[in-house]
Amino acid sequence: xxxxxxxxxxxxxxxxxxxxxxxxxxxxxxxxxxxxxxxxxxxxxxxxxxxxxxxxxxxxxxxxxxxxxxxxxxxxxxxxxxxxxxxxxxxxxxxxxxxxxxxxxxxxxxxxxxxxxxxxxxxxxxxxxxxxxxxxxxxxxxxxxxxxxxxxxxxxxxxxxxxxxxxxxxxxxxxxxxxx
Amino acid sequence: xxxxxxxxxxxxxxxxxxxxxxxxxxxxxxxxxxxxxxxxxxxxxxxxxxxxxxxxxxxxxxxxxxxxxxxxxxxxxxxxxxxxxxxxxxxxxxxxxxxxxxxxxxxxxxxxxxxxxxxxxxxxxxxxxxxxxxxxxxxxxxxxxxxxxxxxxxxxxxxxxxxxxxxxxxxxxxxxxxxx
Numbered sequence: 001x002x003x004x005x006x007x008x009x010x011x012x013x014x015x016x017x018x019x020x021x022x023x024x025x026x027x028x029x030x031x032x033x034x035x036x037x038x039x040x041x042x043x044x045x046x047x048x049x050x051x052x053x054x055x056x057x058x059x060x061x062x063x064x065x066x067x068x069x070x071x072x073x074x075x076x077x078x079x080x081x082x083x084x085x086x087x088x089x090x091x092x093x094x095x096x097x098x099x100x101x102x103x104x105x106x107x108x109x110x111x112x113x114x115x116x117x118x119x120x121x122x123x124x125x126x127x128x129x130x131x132x133x134x135x136x137x138x139x140x141x142x143x144x145x146x147x148x149x150x151x152x153x154x155x156x157x158x159x160x161x162x163x164x165x166x167x168x169x170x171x172x173x174x175x176x177x178x179x180x
Numbered sequence: 181x182x183x184x185x186x187x188x189x190x191x192x193x194x195x196x197x198x199x200x201x202x203x204x205x206x207x208x209x210x211x212x213x214x215x216x217x218x219x220x221x222x223x224x225x226x227x228x229x230x231x232x233x234x235x236x237x238x239x240x241x242x243x244x245x246x247x248x249x250x251x252x253x254x255x256x257x258x259x260x261x262x263x264x265x266x267x268x269x270x271x272x273x274x275x276x277x278x279x280x281x282x283x284x285x286x287x288x289x290x291x292x293x294x295x296x297x298x299x300x301x302x303x304x305x306x307x308x309x310x311x312x313x314x315x316x317x318x319x320x321x322x323x324x325x326x327x328x329x330x331x332x333x334x335x336x337x338x339x340x341x342x343x344x345x346x347x348x349x350x351x352x353x354x355x356x357x358x359x360x
Contacts, residue, residue, distance in 0.1 A: 002240050003240055003242050005242075011191065011192045011199070012199055014201065014213075015213065015215060016215060017199075019192055019197075019199050019217075021194065024242065026316060026318060027318055028318070030315060032315075032316040033194075035194040035196060035197045036242060037199075037217055037293075037294075039293075061288070062183050062185075062202060062214045062216060063214075063216050063217075063290075063291050063293060063295045064295070073292075075292075105333070105339075106336065107338075107339045108243070108248065108340055109289045109341045110290055110294060111244045111340060112255075113196065113217075113219075114217075114243055114290060115243045115245075116290060117244075118341070135208075135212075153285070156285065159285075159287045160287055160288055160291060161288065161289045161290075161298070162341060164285070164345045164348070164349075165341055165344045165345055165348070168344070168345070168348035172334075
């Protein structure tokens with residue numbers, strides 16, 4: 001059921017993204033064009049604090065045009081191990097070092113046009129070491145009960161796919177919804 | 181906390197995506213560049229069949245390099261009402277007409293670089309009318325118990341963000357996890 005790539009062209013290679021256009025042949029023999037964003041992949045973490053709290057980040061997202069409330073996340077550097085990336089991003093974005101990073105899931109965010117694969121972790125045994133933001137990041141940290149965070153999902157106050165996935169799977173892992 | 185756009189350039193305008201590069205000024209006064217994919221927005225539907233079953237689709241995704249198991253979804257046409265788009269895509273992809281489409285959530289898929297906003301619906305009162313695929317779509321439909329679909333999420337057999345969000349919120353709406 002695959003698609004045979006007939007030709008590809010790199011349209012733009014930027015700081016994070018590369019846009020490519022592929023001409024492909026479908027199993028039916030018909031040809032079509034696919035516009036694909038190549039992305040190095042990313043990690044996202046549900047940071048579990050004492051007392052059933054979770055640490056979230058608020059940042060302005062130009063693509064959304066608003067501030068969004070999200071779990072911490074980051075893009076893989078070239079050749080970087082995802083767990084190391086998760087550990088680094090937790091320190092940078094929220095200022096906590098993780099004693100353990102349990103894999104929760106791996107998923108594509110927009111497989112119709114983006115190669116980005118997101119690896120999701122439950123971060124536990126967190127130790128405060130102080131936030132170390134990149135120069136172009138403006139991030140505020142919010143700590144709240146997991147149950148309150150899930151309430152925000154229900155009321156439309158959290159509008160980010162990886163964050164909804166992360167909270168749902170973390171709540172399940174922690175026994176919120178039966179077998180895990 | 182916003183970012184002031186200093187200039188923008190359209191790099192590529194394709195069939196679905198437009199890639200733009202923005203030079204922005206951060207609140208700190210520092211300048212940086214944002215690579216943004218402009219997307220018309222999309223819909224995704226959790227189609228609830230008789231007996232607690234859900235209809236999923238399997239399709240090869242060039243960006244993922246594999247076939248993925250997903251809930252039905254589609255891109256908004258210019259000026260199209262999202263509910264009408266959801267109704268149309270359900271007929272095209274799985275061959276069911278929906279008697280009701282309840283909003284479950286709205287979320288960004290990759291707000292770091294994509295404007296795509298996904299609107300998610302629970303589709304009920306489904307009536308079989310026959311699949312009507314676009315010429316460049318090769319889609320197989322799979323019907324399974326919601327509980328089995330969630331089991332696939334847990335075991336890594338479903339690796340698509342909107343599908344995990346859709347199943348989690350549909351299960352909750354249907355009473356799978358307390359207050360909704």
